[in-house]
Structure formats: C-alpha cells, structure tokens
Amino acid sequence: MRRFHQTPDWSPGYINVCPQHVQIMAECTACGVMREFDRKTLPDSLRHALIEEIEMRLKCACGAKVAKLRFGHFLDGEEE
Numbered sequence: 001m002r003r004f005h006q007t008p009d010w011s012p013g014y015i016n017v018c019p020q021h022v023q024i025m026a027e028c029t030a031c032g033v034m035r036e037f038d039r040k041t042l043p044d045s046l047r048h049a050l051i052e053e054i055e056m057r058l059k060c061a062c063g064a065k066v067a068k069l070r071f072g073h074f075l076d077g078e079e080e
C-alpha cells in the first residue's frame with residue numbers, strides 16, 4: 001500500500017518545471033477523491049501551462065471541476 005506524502009505549501013507554478021521525481025496527485029475538493037495524475041497524458045497545449053490552468057480543466061468522476069494538484073512523493077510500503 002502506497003501512501004502519498006504531500007510536500008506542504010509547495011507548487012512548481014508551471015507544470016513543465018515540476019521535477020520528474022515529484023509525484024502529482026489530483027484531489028477533488030468536492031468529493032475528496034484523490035487519483036494519480038500522469039503529466040504524460042496532458043495535451044501539448046498544456047505542457048507548459050500554469051498549475052491553475054490545468055486544475056481548471058480537471059473534471060472528477062463526480063462531475064465537479066474543483067480539483068487541486070498535490071505535489072509530493074509516495075512512501076513505498078514502509079509502515080512505521
């Protein structure tokens with residue numbers, strides 16, 4: 001079971017300057033669902049977009065468009 005550790009109060013600003021080792025999760029602030037965000041699925045027009053621009057385009061399965069991108073890394077199977 002992987003747990004996601006969010007880096008507090010940090011955003012790269014633009015998606016293209018987000019380091020490759022940083023994991024991104026998309027969180028729906030309406031229903032609370034978090035899912036892994038794969039930046040490789042972004043269309044070319046958003047490859048250099050502001051994080052806020054991408055968030056505005058994310059739509060959750062619940063129908064809401066109030067997603068936030070969370071940046072951090074996964075803690076792999078190490079339960080303390």
Ligand SMILES: [Zn+2]
Pocket residue numbers: 028029030031032033060061062063064
């Ligand atoms: Zn949702």
